[in-house]
Amino acid sequence: xxxxxxxxxxxxxxxxxxxxxxxxxxxxxxxxxxxxxxxxxxxxxxxxxxxxxxxxxxxxxxxxxxxxxxxxxxxxxxxxxxxxxxxxxxxxxxxxxxxxxxxxxxxxxxxxxxxxxxxxxxxxxxxxxxxxxxxxxxxxxxxxxxxxxxxxxxxxxxxxxxxxxxxxxxxxxxxxxxxxxxxxxxxxxxxxxxxxxxxxxxxxxxxxxxxxxxxxxxxxxxxxxxxxxxxxxxxxxxxxxxxxxxxxxxxxxxxxxxxxxxxxxxxxxxxxxxxxxxxxxxxxxxxxxxxxxxxxxxxxxxxxxxxxxxxxxxxxxxxxxxxxxxxxxxxxxxxxxxxxxxx
Amino acid sequence: xxxxxxxxxxxxxxxxxxxxxxxxxxxxxxxxxxxxxxxxxxxxxxxxxxxxxxxxxxxxxxxxxxxxxxxxxxxxxxxxxxxxxxxxxxxxxxxxxxxxxxxxxxxxxxxxxxxxxxxxxxxxxxxxxxxxxxxxxxxxxxxxxxxxxxxxxxxxxxxxxxxxxxxxxxxxxxxxxxxxxxxxxxxxxxxxxxxxxxxxxxxxxxxxxxxxxxxxxxxxxxxxxxxxxxxxxxxxxxxxxxxxxxxxxxxxxxxxxxxxxxxxxxxxxxxxxxxxxxxxxxxxxxxxxxxxxxxxxxxxxxxxxxxxxxxxxxxxxxxxxxxxxxxxxxxxxxxxxxxxxxxxxxxxxxxxxxxxxxxxxxxxxxxxxxxxxxxxxxxxxxxxxxxxxxxxxxxxxxxxxxxxxxxxxxxxxxxxxxxxxxxxxxxxxxxxxxxxxxxxxxxxxxxxxxxxxxxxxxxxxxxxxxxxxxxxxxxxxxxxxxxxxxxxxxxxxxxxxxxxx
Numbered sequence: 001x002x003x004x005x006x007x008x009x010x011x012x013x014x015x016x017x018x019x020x021x022x023x024x025x026x027x028x029x030x031x032x033x034x035x036x037x038x039x040x041x042x043x044x045x046x047x048x049x050x051x052x053x054x055x056x057x058x059x060x061x062x063x064x065x066x067x068x069x070x071x072x073x074x075x076x077x078x079x080x081x082x083x084x085x086x087x088x089x090x091x092x093x094x095x096x097x098x099x100x101x102x103x104x105x106x107x108x109x110x111x112x113x114x115x116x117x118x119x120x121x122x123x124x125x126x127x128x129x130x131x132x133x134x135x136x137x138x139x140x141x142x143x144x145x146x147x148x149x150x151x152x153x154x155x156x157x158x159x160x161x162x163x164x165x166x167x168x169x170x171x172x173x174x175x176x177x178x179x180x181x182x183x184x185x186x187x188x189x190x191x192x193x194x195x196x197x198x199x200x201x202x203x204x205x206x207x208x209x210x211x212x213x214x215x216x217x218x219x220x221x222x223x224x225x226x227x228x229x230x231x232x233x234x235x236x237x238x239x240x241x242x243x244x245x246x247x248x249x250x251x252x253x254x255x256x257x258x259x260x261x262x263x264x265x266x267x268x269x270x271x272x273x274x275x276x277x278x279x280x281x282x283x284x285x286x287x288x289x290x291x292x293x294x295x296x297x298x299x300x301x302x303x304x305x306x307x308x309x310x311x312x313x314x315x316x317x318x319x320x321x322x323x324x325x326x327x328x329x330x331x332x333x334x335x336x337x338x339x340x341x342x343x
Numbered sequence: 344x345x346x347x348x349x350x351x352x353x354x355x356x357x358x359x360x361x362x363x364x365x366x367x368x369x370x371x372x373x374x375x376x377x378x379x380x381x382x383x384x385x386x387x388x389x390x391x392x393x394x395x396x397x398x399x400x401x402x403x404x405x406x407x408x409x410x411x412x413x414x415x416x417x418x419x420x421x422x423x424x425x426x427x428x429x430x431x432x433x434x435x436x437x438x439x440x441x442x443x444x445x446x447x448x449x450x451x452x453x454x455x456x457x458x459x460x461x462x463x464x465x466x467x468x469x470x471x472x473x474x475x476x477x478x479x480x481x482x483x484x485x486x487x488x489x490x491x492x493x494x495x496x497x498x499x500x501x502x503x504x505x506x507x508x509x510x511x512x513x514x515x516x517x518x519x520x521x522x523x524x525x526x527x528x529x530x531x532x533x534x535x536x537x538x539x540x541x542x543x544x545x546x547x548x549x550x551x552x553x554x555x556x557x558x559x560x561x562x563x564x565x566x567x568x569x570x571x572x573x574x575x576x577x578x579x580x581x582x583x584x585x586x587x588x589x590x591x592x593x594x595x596x597x598x599x600x601x602x603x604x605x606x607x608x609x610x611x612x613x614x615x616x617x618x619x620x621x622x623x624x625x626x627x628x629x630x631x632x633x634x635x636x637x638x639x640x641x642x643x644x645x646x647x648x649x650x651x652x653x654x655x656x657x658x659x660x661x662x663x664x665x666x667x668x669x670x671x672x673x674x675x676x677x678x679x680x681x682x683x684x685x686x687x688x689x690x691x692x693x694x695x696x697x698x699x700x701x702x703x704x705x706x707x708x709x710x711x712x713x714x715x716x717x718x719x720x721x722x723x724x725x726x727x728x729x730x731x732x733x734x735x736x737x738x739x740x741x742x743x744x745x746x747x748x749x750x751x752x753x754x755x756x757x758x759x760x761x762x763x764x765x766x767x768x769x770x771x772x773x774x775x776x777x778x779x780x781x782x783x784x785x786x787x788x789x790x791x792x793x794x795x796x797x798x799x800x801x802x803x804x805x806x807x808x809x810x811x812x813x814x815x816x817x818x819x820x821x822x823x824x825x826x827x828x829x830x831x832x833x834x835x836x837x838x839x840x841x842x843x844x
């Protein structure tokens with residue numbers, strides 16, 4: 001008797017687990033392909049919208065996406081599902097959205113990597129300007145130049161002088177080929193007019209670990225990752241790479257103030273839909289994005305990350321496209337000059 | 344006294360009803376995904392992270408942490424019962440654990456895993472509470488050179504995982520290292536052995552290799568001879584460890600806990616080394632090394648304890664310095680950020696209830712895991728009575744779903760088929776999959792740290808000998824290598840001499 005009951009309980013549990021895992025597998029797949037819905041903007045949206053994040057859950061880009069997803073959904077009156085499609089510096093997820101049905105139900109959140117991928121990867125399978133419609137910019141995350149806490153130079157100008165004099169000794173970490181920290185590092189070398197030994201890591205976590213441990217000398221990374229270590233005095237901060245100081249790091253000067261104005265870089269994020277999406281659908285998404293960026297909760301959450309929403313006029317398809325074009329040009333040159341290829 | 348105050352604060356936070364509840368949900372989910380082949384804690388935490396955004400920060404972290412160490416617990420179950428490890432640590436448990444199950448001793452194996460994990464978890468919680476910040480400082484002394492030497496030592500010790508010839512084990516380690524190089528080189532971005540397939544750029548997934556080489560190959564081997572399978576089922580003996588078993592597992596559990604707790608602190612991959620370093624140590628000091636790989640209970644007790652201790656102490660770099668040691672920790676950094684807490688050294692002082700609450704919850708989680716798992720043992724063992732023609736398609740189905748859910752990549756599923764066949768062929772050739780798997784896991788770590796150390800030191804290899812920790816580790820590695828191959832050389836010489844006569 002007892003045995004049968006236990007058997008049933010086991011069967012039920014196995015069945016339940018099966019359903020959960022099946023649901024997980026299906027939700028992942030169903031979202032991306034996106035059902036073919038209305039092709040004009042009339043009834044948009046009449047089903048769930050999927051925002052594809054081409055990076056892992058919990059990362060800065062994913063966090064930003066989830067922050068804006070809720071208020072955007074409220075404005076649009078539809079559910080928004082955030083889906084992570086990782087791989088190859090964001091090119092896997094971007095390619096998937098590029099090939100999706102152009103109906104506005106599959107949206108891509110991508111960062112600065114959209115503008116660097118064509119220079120880094122061959123056979124990308126999509127072209128940023130030809131395969132996507134821009135929807136609007138979201139945020140520009142500042143970067144910081146940081147060093148191990150016992151590194152000799154005291155200011156950014158000292159740092160430039162020091163690395164120039166000791167180019168054969170200094171090491172500069174980054175989070176891997178094409179990562180924001182790598183791009184910022186390249187710009188630093190260009191701005192400072194020096195070629196340094198770069199030490200790539202697999203992601204920011206290990207790179208920052210070795211910087212805090214004093215195994216490498218310095219690096220450049222997003223405030224999202226560095227501000228905690230800076231405030232605690234575990235690493236030394238020389239500058240932020242944006243025109244204005246960052247609220248959460250009031251004592252850290254901008255690169256312009258610190259005497260290296262050419263080092264300007266931010267991890268800008270934007271929303272994209274596949275090419276051929278009806279204009280009024282794009283417009284509706286852009287309006288929803290604007291509403292989300294004006295949401296006080298979003299502003300507060302972003303402030304904690306050391307960043308802020310872009311001004312309303314930048315959350316438009318036009319401003320976003322202009323930014324993308326400008327950045328594609330900038331990075332094509334920087335990456336070609338450095339002779340870097342990710343594939 | 345301050346410690347007691349802190350622990351009091353921790354327990355008062357962790358014992359709040361919603362925190363206990365979500366701790367339970369976390370360890371339950373963790374056990375479930377650990378048991379299911381393929382779906383690992385990383386995928387689960389990634390999937391559930393958004394749900395926790397609406398929780399209190401401490402509740403969210405308690406649940407996510409519960410999933411992580413709960414999965415370490417659950418992973419041993421399928422490894423023991425059906426030779427299907429979902430993580431590299433469980434692959435070590437499978438060696439003797441599954442052998443025990445074949446001998447009708449699945450119950451004692453599972454009970455040993457649960458009890459060992461509980462003791463390890465308790466000790467690791469104390470370590471976290473007493474010495475987390477100073478340990479984190481020590482861990483930071485480990486740079487690329489030290490990690491290289493440590494991993495090299497680990498690879499050499501993994502020869503001990505094989506019960507057969509040391510030469511074949513070495514060959515398997517090299518094959519594993521080779522498989523580990525598939526994908527994009529992180530230093531140059533050059534694709535290696537990808538044959539132009541973009542899906543292979545990210546490398547071969549560990550789960551595909553483990554599920555194929557262990558699980559599918561095991562199924563093929565079982566199907567070959569239906570008779571042996573029925574025989575196993577017939578002789579399920581005692582459910583609980585005998586007095587003799589209990590006597591034999593005390594030492595391995597304590598040693599494993601110490602080893603695991605120490606290795607777990609290292610953010611650059613120490614937790615990966617914990618379980619099989621413990622296995623190698625137990626085999627080396629055992630009076631009955633010939634029993635290892637043939638159902639030695641020490642081979643379950645040591646690695647399982649080491650693994651669970653390491654899983655818990657690997658939170659030290661995250662909690663004290665904000666530095667993640669594992670993809671799951673990286674996801675937890677995301678959880679910190681979403682809740683407006685900047686991960687970093689200030690968390691201990693700024694959010695003491697969070698820090699101490701999480702530590703206290705780990706002990707509560709371990710209690711819950713034992714309460715959850717011990718009664719389940721009877722049920723799991725009965726699962727072995729399911730007719731094999733029903734069981735094996737289910738195993739394959741779950742394995743395929745789990746592997747696919749890793750990254751929605753069909754290649755991962757094809758890879759199971761490939762590695763299943765490869766594993767079957769290798770077993771037929773007398774080569775064992777465990778050293779291959781460890782070569783596969785440690786190879787990339789070895790290469791990454793070797794090259795990084797050389798880059799930082801501008802190609803000067805003397806750094807491995809001039810840094811003291813690295814030099815000591817290398818010396819131990821050389822000693823271990825000599826000890827491992829000496830018997831083989833001696834035997835060879837005997838053969839040569841025999842021919843001379």
